Amino acid sequence: MIQLEKYNSGKTEKHPTGYSYFMPSKINTQWLWEDQNINSLLEKAAIKLGELNSYSKLVPNIDLFIQLHVTKEAVVSSRIEGTKTQMDEALLDEDEISPERKDDWKEVKNYIDALNQAIIELDTLPISSRLIKKTHGILLNSVRGEHKQPGEFRSSQNWIGGNTLMDAVFIPPNQDYVNALMGDLENFIHNEDIKVPALIKIGIAHYQFETIHPFLDGNGRIGRLLITLFLVDQKILSKPLLYLSAFFETNKSLYYDNLTFVRSKHDMTQWLKYFLVGISQTAESAIQTLSSIIDLKLRLEEQLFITFGKRSNKANILLQHLFKQPIVHVNQVKIITKTSFKAANDLVTEFVKAGILIEKTGHSRNRMFVFEEYINLF
Incomplete structure (x- = not known):
């Protein structure tokens, strides 16, 4: 059992070669908290998601509009990673894209394909390492990350920021621990013996995925996609209409700071508050978009x-x-x-x-x- 206010996010461990990596605590257990603000934010987020789900059922031919939502998510989520493709470009065919823009365009297209295929796969596959790997394989197919083990968890050390392990901003756990940590994450997502509200569960799971950083490339995009897959898989949303990338991108440094403070200050409480506000605001925005589309x-x-x-x-x-x-x-x-x-x-x-x-x-x-x-x- 983890008391949220006393949560210990993990510890730094030294590798024999000299660098230090972060080893996160496992998460598959019951979580409890005393901060009532979390309950208020959780209730508001759940109500907004309920509204969005009801609204989506009122829209005739909702599948017509979902592809534009998916395209926007692909553009924004890829932009967080540095691609420059705009919404109108993403809607063009490959032969209409100038050569110097093709790599970025292909990355966005791969994201669209990966997300669409993952939604289909949910009919027969639970959210699992298998599904996550399959989705990652599509994401990195024939693009700049194609030499970075598409569809496979990493077999070498990666890092975030900096040019080497010695000047990195953050070093995720050593590759030897990735399978065990991802197994714990998967078990947490599906553990029905613990009574953790679904939105808290996916908030914690997203943080943990980004901290494990199980792939050599594409972790941010897969981690953000995981949120939408979870909401659909849990039948919280009947259609994939909620994407947090735009919320995260609005103030990118705030997103990264909140993730970092969980690791450095053990502050999961602040991360979850930020995450739940993101759910509420994004659901409200999606409702307004659907309303405008109907009009x-x-x-x-x-x-x-x-x-x-x-x-x-x-x-x-x-x-x-x-x-x-x-x-x-x-x-x-x-x-x-x-x-x-x-x-x-x-x-x-x-x-x-x-x-x-x-x-x-x-x-x-x-x-x-x-x-x-x-x-x-x-």
């Missing part, structure tokens, strides 16, 4: 019905596609609406006149049209 969808469907008359059926097919893929070429519209190139071009022209699409390239050929009002909601 936009209803307004435009009504506009199409009035403006397009007999062609409103084809116009509506295009509109629904834009909610899933908000950047299109005329050739794509031709395929989507099963019409001639001329009819598709006329339809796109009408969408531009109506202010729904904006032409972004300025070319006479291979023009690209963007559903900007929708992208801006994210």
Whole structure:
């Protein structure tokens, strides 16, 4: 049993070669606390998540919009790690990305694929080292971290900040302890004999994952993704609509400071307060986004019905596609609406006149049209 206020996060151990690494305490046990502020924040976060989950069930064709949420998460979570891809770039095909931006674009695409595949895998696999490794393998496939053991826990020492082990800001546990620590983390997530509220459990689990740092690369992205997977796996959310990366990125130093203070000052209480505030604020933001999407969808469907008359059926097919893929070429519209190139071009022209699409390239050929009002909601 761990009393939160008396929690000992671990200790520094010296390696025979001279450097020192942090060895975290195991977490698979009952947790108790006296700080009532945690209970208040926990209640508020749970209520907001309940609202978000209810709201998502009211949105028609919710899966149309989830891909934009996933794309935003991929962009923001990857940006924390230093990639420069923007939201509109992430929605483009690879052949439309300039060569110097392709590596960043590929990292974001991998994140989208990893998250989507992990959600599918949850139907048959519990949150486990196996699932985490599979997801990591997709994340690092054919990108800059491809030589850093994709899909495998590290077999060498890593560190955070600095150029070597001797000037590192933080050195996670030695590789020999990774499997045991990850086993403890996995057992904690699934331990039904302890009565730890789910949001406290994933808050502690996220801290512990980042402290173990089980991979040579991609730990931040996998650790943040783990939060969403847990909420879906526990049926707290029926759809993957909550991502904390934007909250963490708003004040990156605060995120890292709160993690660091758990290790250096044993202050898990402050980390959990910060984490629960993040859940509440992010859920509220997601609710507002969904509300704005519903309003936009209803307004435009009504506009199409009035403006397009007999062609409103084809116009509506295009509109629904834009909610899933908000950047299109005329050739794509031709395929989507099963019409001639001329009819598709006329339809796109009408969408531009109506202010729904904006032409972004300025070319006479291979023009690209963007559903900007929708992208801006994210």
